Amino acid sequence: MCGIVGAIANRDVVPVLVEGLMRLEYRGYDSAGIAVVEKDDVRRVRRTGRVSEMESAAKAEGFSATLGIGHTRWATHGGVTENNAHPHISHGVALVHNGIIENHEAQRERLSALGYTFESQTDTEVIAHLIHHHMKAGADLLQALQKTVGELHGAYALAVISKDDPNRMVAARMGCPLLVGLGDGENFVASDVSAIVSSTRSVMFLEDGDTADLSREGVRLFNAEGAPIEREVKQSGVSLASLELGPYRHFMQKEIHEQPRALSDTVEGIVDANAFEVSLFGENAETVLRDIEAVQILACGTSYYAGLTARYWIESMVGIPCAVDIASEYRYRDVVANPKQLIVTISQSGETLDTMEALKYAKSLGQDRTLSICNVPESAIPRSSKLVFYTRAGAEIGVASTKAFTTQLVALFALSCVLAKMRGKLGAEKEAECIEALRQLPGSVQHALNLEPQIINWSERFAPKQHALFLGRGMHYPIALEGALKLKEISYIHAEAYPAGELKHGPLALVDSDMPVVVIAPNDSLLEKVKSNIQEVRARGGEMFVFTDADSQFTESEGVHIIRTPRHVGILSPIVHTIPVQMLAYHAALAKGTDVDKPRNLAKSVTVE
Template sequence: MCGIVGAIADRDVVPVLIEGLKRLEYRGYDSAGIAVVDSSAGDVRRVRRTGRVAEMEAAAQAEHFASRLGIGHTRWATHGGVTEGNAHPHVSHGELALVHNGIIENHEQQRERLRKLGYEFESQTDTEVIAHLVHHYRAQGDSLLHALQKAVKELHGAYAIAVIDKRDPDRMVAARMGCPLLVGLGEGENFVASDVSAIVSSTRRVIFLEEGDTAELTRDSVKVFDANGAPIDRDVHVSDVSLASLELGPYRHFMQKEIHEQPRAVADTIEAVIDNNGFSASLFGANAEAVMGDIEAVQILACGTSYYAGLVARYWIESIVGIPCAVDIASEYRYRQVVANPKQLVVTISQSGETLDTMEALKYAKSLGHERTLSICNVPESAIPRASKLVYYTRAGAEIGVASTKAFTTQLVALFTLTCTLAKLRGTLDPELEQGHLECLRQLPGSVQHALNLEPQIVAWAEKFAGKQHALFLGRGMHYPIALEGALKLKEISYIHAEAYPAGELKHGPLALVDSAMPVVVIAPNDSLLEKVKSNIQEVRARGGEMFVFADADSQFGESEAVHVIRTPRHVGVLSPIVHAIPVQLLAYHAALARGTDVDKPRNLAKSVTVE
């Protein structure tokens, strides 16, 4: 949610800010703005617009914005509606401009205090409080850095902040707590950003700020300070994000591109396993065997699509490893009384590694004494992996579309790798079975490609969905979470209301919804539950429902006017949920195309959820 970019250089930084905000559009936003220090006029200039970055860019060009110091922001509304007055950057007394991601929980108390000090508020945001608070300390004679350091000590909540001041045109300062923020290092220029993609065209050398850090940037230097204000050296990393991964190429949308990148993403994620010719604790970290060797249970914490990946993993872990596995929505786990088990492995799953609810759930688990922690993540050096003892990176590459696709399937690959590793450590995976699972992984990229080849048939189905307002998804066993994922994808990008149920639950209520106007999507692989699913389908047919069945080639489904069937080339056994995820992604994408929605930037949603 929201995006920050800032730059200080010996060149005009306005094009850098605009390009950075465009690269951050995938995170989700409803307004955008930039503020610069105009050295010729000795003033802060600002332009903000609701809507897309392009509208704000046009306004900045019309007003001939140019500067060597500036900050920019894309806002996803929390406090206050979607208005230009609530858009960032916020300015205090025409002297100081500030951008902020996150939520300040004590903003009302600070607002009242600042009003008594004579500050007037122009917005309903919590962010304007920070701007006035920093300005207050500047008015007391503090430097820009010290004013920010004093201000953040009085804030409760999560924040990533960047500040500029016309009285100090050769400096920018920043602070981080609970929301991602990094510093980019250039030659004669430096940057701040919430995501490396915003500055990758200018530099790949970055410092990831840690909890409580503040930073001071000039054109020639960067200084970082810890939560106590003491100078500290943070490691410099060279990002492997490529510009090519941030470009559309021949595709219409990033979601389409990322769906079709899945064979490669899956292959990259399993590469270490294949190269190792087997499952090993070393795949998860140098001391992984000591952490995993005697665990008695697994606790998975995740949100959204990552939560559904965890639900699939529960079936794998309990059937293959033979230990209990609990899966919790991270935002719920952190607010309930949990019975701690020191021999439980706590697994957090997050595409970005910055999901606030998941991070807070991990902190809560650790506060209960859980020391055996593993992160499955797509972004190296992000907050959740850094807070975990073990990590497995999914190597999906940059995912720009808000609706997760390749991150989901690679998370499933990582979770299957974890399952087999735990089974091997516990002695429940004999060599013959291990080789069988390895062979399944080797064939998986090809199986995913076969599923992608079904796209022309799915396009025809999508046309039938375009005029619908509701849809029902059904699955059983480890394919029920794929039904959940299919319903989520359809609703979040096409805005068709969709629900998912275990097929056996139809007769316990949802069957009342079924009529000729509600399409029913069925995930029906050729597994041990196939005959049960066929019986459930008969219940739908008897009520006049129209069914769309994703089956395997040998599932022996008969087609009719009310039963449409698309068959994957073959059943792939225990990895079937990964392959069956592809058709439901394609169905959602093409239904959204048919309805004319904004596929990559669905309304009201954000890619990286860094607020509660």
């Protein structure tokens, strides 16, 4: 959450900062601001609301400088006000911060006793005052930063400039993503490579405890002990086209329609090899995956629902137990550790703090067989895992995840097949069937996308509603959960999901003519059970919206509306049935007039607890 960009160059960096913040706005959009060193002074402009409002103010005030930092905020400490917006300044020291400082109250008391006054409610302002305090005592900017971070407890990514050191920018990282971009006579910092990709593709990813000293001529890195270090320079493959809307109205719409390509790219290695090879998950995957006794999946939000789906595949195909935990809960319970258990972490960004901390906890218990499923190369969680599967979904800008979710499902299905094959439970004929299913999957998803006109008609019925219920059974229950999450995320319609068999154990009391009930009802072994559950709803006056398959022999009637996918695709049906619930949420939000890509109170990359 929140976005950082900074630049030092021989050109005006204000356009670089503004463009970077525009690209980072998906990480937070409560407020935005920039600070620059100009004529031996620090100038700052901040605005609540979107980056465009801050940009207009910066233009009106004639901002231009060769050194500056910027920030787009998702509020944690302190409300959405201009005083709480970043950058924060203390006597000519300006900084931007992502993360949470856990000991900020103690530091605030200490600094107040030293005579510092506070203008904001944030935890960030204490950092600016601490840096100034150390500079006042004789430290230079880098030394002051290094002394300051040694006094902080919590998570942070920091970029700092000072009027007293106009040819330098310093940065630090602990628990929140931060990278350094390398240019010709100019250098950058950012929380995401998308912020600086127009200026450079050469980047270094900072590790926890690192500090960086940037000038126009070069970059120096130091570890937590202050010793000089080097980090590998990577070439970013982020496509500028993936960061632009093109012909679409919203990034969410674009990303929904990119799913056939994203899925095709993700399964390419499997289809080309015509086999589920253990090397899909890394060079030493054979060693890590051999003789595992169980799988533990750790994830949050949409990624957690992907894990719930995978549990059905793993236990059915592989025949070993699979547990799925919300990462933020797993790390705070007494876990019964099993060194022969595979720990699978799932994160679109690879920086989800709760998932990262859950992974650390699992490893601290001696569970070092670790696999990360992620969409962002070189992010923190993959770097901390022995095995990695990159989903190749491409940049996902919309806050509500779409193509990241379906490609995560493909990765988890591939894992299920590899484990089954290693245990002798996936024969040649069955393996060929699964590969063919993956080969056909992008086409099946495209057929589901073609249902959009029918779904638009449904969405107009949903827009005026206050509540909705989603039902599914078996491996489609997690898809009902995902559908409910999508609807409430972007349309603000309260939605809940239940296993259809649970209706009579409580939720049926909620059903009336004002609560639409969405049912995921593919033509599988549980279809007749789902039909019985639908009758329970109809008997109470509920209005049904059923996503099913062409051959399911459902009959549309009063109060029962049906949309059919072209055919049942078997074991990969959860992926195909995800598409209609994504589109239903998107078009319901359009009908309500909400901000689809930037829903209230949410941000894309969750790097705080």
